[in-house]
Structures are given as structure tokens and as C-alpha cells.
Amino acid sequence: MYTLDSYDVAVVGLGVIGSACLLELARRGWRVIGIEQSAASRVVGSSAGDVRMLESPTPVSAARAAAEKVSRVLWGRLEREAxxxxxxxxxxxxxxxxxxxxPADAASSSGAEELARLIPWARIEEGMEIVxxxxxxxxxAEPAVHAMRRLGSRRGAKLCFDSTASLRRSPGVGGQYxxxxxxxxxxxxxxLLCLGPWMAAAAGDELRDGLRIERVATHSLSTASVTSMPGDSxxxxxLGAGYExxxxxxxxxxRSRFGRFGLGPAESVSMAMRPIAPAELDVDLALLSRWAPDLAGIRxxxxxxxxxxTHTLNxxxxxxxxxxxxxxxxxxSGRGFKFAPLLAQEVADILEDCPDAPRLVETQ
Structure with a gap:
């Protein structure tokens, strides 16, 4: 049981975004408590999994491309702190x-012959644009989330796991909740609610109209026996017509992960997280057979x-x-993981009423 304490900020939801916000606010001297429904050893929802890309493989705006570079520096700082x-x-x-x-600002273009030596396990078709x-x-991913939580705790943040929170306004307590x-x-x-795909269910209809839930499936398989795939591949x-x-x-x-970037919209979190359907798996296996035939036989x-x-509509x-x-x-979620340290800085700036500056975060 927790005692009745007062905090400057309560962060509800400790996935990558909530954990990054908790750490950034604790760095700035705020009294912070983080509340997470899962166990301390677990990372769930869209923050779960082994790795995330730090650079977008699809074209992004100039502002997003610049933000990726800033975020990459901030991830390096987190690694050093951890x-x-x-x-x-x-x-x-x-x-x-x-x-x-x-992506228009990708580092370099290479020829098919050069890449055939670099990624002999991957199929490159004539006429493809190659970067x-x-x-x-x-x-x-999961070690990064655990590192954020641990560093936030070292800076004085309180962490509550296996916990759910209900919220109400406290009359006569100076606007406290x-x-x-x-x-x-x-x-x-x-x-600060950082609930990921559970946001709409927790906050009600006023948020549900502005969000969509996407179903994602990630497959993994052992590739230790694939001689054409070196460990540093x-x-x-x-990027094709209708798929990524x-x-x-x-x-x-x-091991290797494979899959499409998304399987389409879902009506709820439970529908999104239902087991993979045979027809869905068949699509991914067909893409694997087409583009990485050396891996396709390890089914x-x-x-x-x-x-x-979870995504906003825009x-x-x-x-x-x-x-x-x-x-x-x-x-x-997913594509936003790479921006977590930068988004946390922006949220902290907003909560501190810092002067307006170009931001990735829209405020409403």
C-alpha cells in the first residue's frame, strides 16, 4: 500500500513515451510518480519487443527528418547514462x-552489385530505387524502457507497478487531482496520460474520435543456419504497392524479425492483439519468400x-x-518510438510553460 503523498506530476502509463517523460521531468527536479498496470519486469503494448528503428525507412517531412537526428543524439545520451x-x-x-x-535525405545510393555482396540473402529486382x-x-526496445524507468527512479521518481489509477478532482486542494x-x-x-492503445478506452468518447488502433504482427525465426546472412547484416x-x-x-x-509495418485498423485493443490468422501469416510468408528466399524455408x-x-488521424x-x-x-506508436526522448523534452517544456518554439507535438 502507498501512503498519501503529493506529487507535481503523475505519469499514467510507463511504456517508452511515459517512461521518457517520467525521466525528463525527474531530471528537471519535478516530484514525479509513474503508474503502470503491468509488472516491473514487463514492457507491454506498442513498446514491447526486441528492437526499433531509429531512422525512418519511408519518406518523412523535413521537420521529422531533423527530429530523427536530434532524437538519435538523445538516445546516445540515454545509453551513456544507463x-x-x-x-x-x-x-x-x-x-x-x-x-x-x-527517403529523400537518405545517406547514400548504392548499386545492385554492391548490395548483392552486402545482403546476399535479400532479393533486389531490376528497376528498384535503392538506398x-x-x-x-x-x-x-525493452532494455531502453527499463533503463528510463531505472534512471527516473534514481532521480527521485516514484514507480508503482501492477497498479491501475482512477482520477478525480479534489475539492479545496488548490486544484490538485x-x-x-x-x-x-x-x-x-x-x-499526464501516456496510455498508448488503451487511451481511447480509458479517456472515453472525447478521445476515441481522434484516434485509430492498428493491428501489428511481428514474426521471428532462427537464422543461425543461414550462411548468406552474416551477424553484422x-x-x-x-516499399511496394500497398505494403511496407x-x-x-x-x-x-x-534470429531475424520480419513482417509488414501494419495489418490494418482494429476496433479495440483486444481485437488488435488477437492471435495471428492463417491468412495474415500467409501474406507475410509470401513476401518473405519473394524478398528473402533464403529465410523462407525455416517456417x-x-x-x-x-x-x-495507436495513431492520430493525421x-x-x-x-x-x-x-x-x-x-x-x-x-x-511504433513509428513514434524513435522520438521518445525528444517528445519527452517537448512535453516537459509545455508543462513548464516555456516560450513557444517549433515542436513535433501538437497541443489541443
Whole structure:
């Protein structure tokens, strides 16, 4: 049971975005409490999994491209603070066809012959636009979230796991909000909801109209026996008509992840996270056979994890005020993971009423 304490900010939801906000606010000297429904050992929802890309394989705006570079620096700072390896510079290759384009600011274009030596396991078709970025990196997703939580705690943040929070305004307490957490009460001057795909269900109809939930499936298989895939192989993304598909070597090449970037919209978190359907798996296996035929014969070892991502309708990051000093942050799961440290800085600036500056976060 927790005692009745008062905090400057209560962060509800400790995925990558909530954990980044908790750490940034604690760095700035705020009294912060983080509340998470899952166990301390777990990372759930769209923050779960082994790795995330730190550079977008698809074209983005100039502002997003610049933000990726700033975020990459901030991830490096987190890695140094954590004192453990969180970032793996693997390089990437993006191959586009069917009218799709590669990122305009990608590091370099390479020829098919050069890449055939670099990624002999991947198929490159004639006429494809090819971009090789040797500096592209992956962040170890779940270790990064745990590092943020641990560093936030070291800076004085309180962490409550296996806990749910209910919220109500406290009359006569100077505008504070009372939260019921695990049967105990606490008060907070500001409440920041970082609930990912659970946002609409928790906050009600006023948020549901502005969000969509996407179903995502990631498959993994052992590639230790694939001699054409060395341990330092870059990850590869194929952009085609109607799909975006990737193969990402992880665990020093011993396993690889593959799948489309999304399977389509879902009506709820439970629908998004239902087990993979045979027809859905068949589509991904067909893409694997087409683009990475050396991997396609290892089907008996495939493991699949489904998850739910949340997006705003316009794809932008949004900080919405639900009531006085109650904010809901929607950070566009999956593709927003790479921006977590930068988004946390922007949210902290907004809560501190810093002068307006160009931001990735829309405020409402």
C-alpha cells in the first residue's frame, strides 16, 4: 500500500513515451510518480519487443527528418547514462518499387552489385530505387524502457507497478487531482496520460474520435543456419504497392524479425492483439519468400507476436488537454518510438510553460 503523498506530476502509463517523460521531468527536479498496470519486469503494448528503428525507412517531412537526428543524439545520451549497450549501428537498405520512393535525405545510393555482396540473402529486382544508409541504427526496445524507468527512479521518481489509477478532482486542494492507486490515495498537480492503445478506452468518447488502433504482427525465426546472412547484416525494408515489409537481423544474426509495418485498423485493443490468422501469416510468408528466399524455408521455427499501435488521424503527435492540468499524450506508436526522448523534452517544456518554439507535438 502507498501512503498519501503529493506529487507535481503523475505519469499514467510507463511504456517508452511515459517512461521518457517520467525521466525528463525527474531530471528537471519535478516530484514525479509513474503508474503502470503491468509488472516491473514487463514492457507491454506498442513498446514491447526486441528492437526499433531509429531512422525512418519511408519518406518523412523535413521537420521529422531533423527530429530523427536530434532524437538519435538523445538516445546516445540515454545509453551513456544507463551504462549499457542500447543502440546497435547496423546500417539499413531500403528498396522501393511500384511507384514508392525512398527517403529523400537518405545517406547514400548504392548499386545492385554492391548490395548483392552486402545482403546476399535479400532479393533486389531490376528497376528498384535503392538506398543504403550505413549509419542507420536499432535501439533495443525493452532494455531502453527499463533503463528510463531505472534512471527516473534514481532521480527521485516514484514507480508503482501492477497498479491501475482512477482520477478525480479534489475539492479545496488548490486544484490538485486525487488518484486512487492500488487502494491508496495520492494527489498530483498535473496528470499526464501516456496510455498508448488503451487511451481511447480509458479517456472515453472525447478521445476515441481522434484516434485509430492498428493491428501489428511481428514474426521471428532462427537464422543461425543461414550462411548468406552474416551477424553484422543491415536490416532491409521493401516499399511496394500497398505494403511496407522489413527483415531485421537481431541477436547478432541468430534470429531475424520480419513482417509488414501494419495489418490494418482494429476496433479495440483486444481485437488488435488477437492471435495471428492463417491468412495474415500467409501474406507475410509470401513476401518473405519473394524478398528473402533464403529465410523462407525455416517456417517450422516461426514465432509470432501481435500488438496494438495507436495513431492520430493525421499521423501527428498530440498532447490534448482533457481538463485543467490533465493531459493525454498520443505519440503514434511504433513509428513514434524513435522520438521518445525528444517528445519527452517537448512535453516537459509545455508543462513548464516555456516560450513557444517549433515542436513535433501538437497541443489541443
Amino acid at each position: 551504462g549499457k549497450s542500447l543502440i546497435q549501428q547496423t546500417g539499413s537498405v531500403t528498396l522501393s518499387s511500384g511507384g514508392r520512393r525512398c 543504403h544508409d550505413p549509419h542507420a541504427s536499432l535501439v533495443r 486525487a488518484l486512487e492507486v492500488g487502494g491508496s490515495r495520492l494527489s498530483a498537480g498535473t496528470v 543491415p536490416y532491409v525494408c521493401w 515489409f522489413a527483415v531485421i537481423p537481431v541477436a547478432e544474426g541468430a 517450422q521455427e516461426i514465432k509470432t507476436v501481435t500488438s496494438a499501435y 499521423g501527428e503527435f498530440r498532447l490534448r488537454r482533457l481538463a485543467s492540468r490533465v493531459h493525454a499524450l498520443t505519440a503514434c
